[in-house]
Amino acid sequence: MGEPRASQGQAAQRIAAARAVLAEAPIFDGHNDLPWEIRRLAGGDLRALDPGTSLAGRTQTDLERLTAGGVGAQFWSVYAPSTLPEAEALAVTLEQVDLVHRMIALHPDRLVLATNAEDCRRAVAGGRIASLLGAEGGHCIASSLAVLRDLHRLGVRYLTLTHLHSTAWADSATDEPRAGGLSEFGREVVAEMNRIGMIVDLSHVSVTTMHAALNASSRPVLFSHSSSRALVDHPRNVPDDVLRRLRDNGGVCQVTFVASFVSEACRVWTEMAQRTMVDRGLDLDDPGERARFVPDFELEHPRPAATLSEVADHIEHVRQVAGLDHVGLGGDFDGTDALPRGLEDVTGYPRLVAELSGRGWTDAELAKLTWGNVLRVVERVCG
DSSP states (O other), X not given: OOOOXXXXXXXXXXXXXXXXXXXXXXXXXXXXXXXXXXXXXXXTXXXXXXXXXXXBTTBSOOHHHHHHTTEEEEEEEEEOOTTSOHHHHHHHHHHHHHHHXXXXXXXXXXXXXXXXXXXXXXXHHTTOEEEEEEEEOGGGGTTOHHHHHHXXXXXXXXXESOSSSOOSSBOBTTSOOSSSSBOHHHHHHHHHHHHHTOEEEOTTBOHHHHHHHHHHOSSOOEESSOOBTTTSOOTTSBOHHHHHHHHHHOOEXXXXXXXXXXXXXXXXXXXXHHHHHHHTTOOTTOHXXXXXXXXXXXHHSOOOOOBHHHHHHHHHHHHHHHOGGGEEEOOOBTSOSOOOBTOSSGGGHHHHHHHHXXXXXXXXXXXXXXXXXXXXXXXHHHO
């Protein structure tokens, strides 16, 4: 049976109210992997995979859907796999920086490069999406402060200190430690990022590295796409003792939508799938092997679904522990194939805002979550 008409009408009213909030305070999202999907699916050819056209069914993101989702500013991930040698990872990162610049140039009426807070404000006032660049993984600087500075000159405004693997100078949440948190060079990286105006992103790093970076940083940090470890015990999530430190640091945890980060049932399923792959001698880091393995595994072990309500639970937990000024959104669209019901693509943000409004969030509180908190970090670090 269908939903009662009154209930349908109330849902429509909540969505309309959410869109009104987003018209004044659009989504400032911390992490989107569309550039890597364009590389993976089309070799970086924007004619073959143009985000200005409908990519529904191929990607979770395109420009029309970003607008429909109320997104006003987007950190585009310029990513290179952490399995690559550092010099090769640097080359791939530069190619991804170039891809984002080409994407912006292809659609100057809808996208604009942003490197500071005022750029973001002007973009939104002009009806365009502020496009910022975030480099995902410290391996991409090839252990060179000069490379770090060069990436900044090219517009990169955050560096995630690690990705899936530890570097010689920073420990990842999903690898064996090598640096004891941060090495002396790791602290130099953080200090140089503070000096030049690049945000320290602590998604993907170990808890020890989180604390070490917070000790070392004189500027606010971001977690560009992480959720709460108190709710789901995934190593990529942020424990409460770290969340509490954001109050003094001024930073923001941008809650992500990855199913295994927001749902305990999904986390358990994912761990079981990964153990089975390892037991069968398959390579967890090989996307092709994963793609071949998962469908058959799902037939025997149906994958549970995460929910939009669970994402809202994480947002409320971060708010409770870190404070209203320290929570944001970092969907990780096109960086995962498992998203919660209701958040299957970038059009889902109004539904999430409506859910929180239904839980008692005021428009002013929602505006901090969607826009104000991350804009403050950008302004304090990047200008």
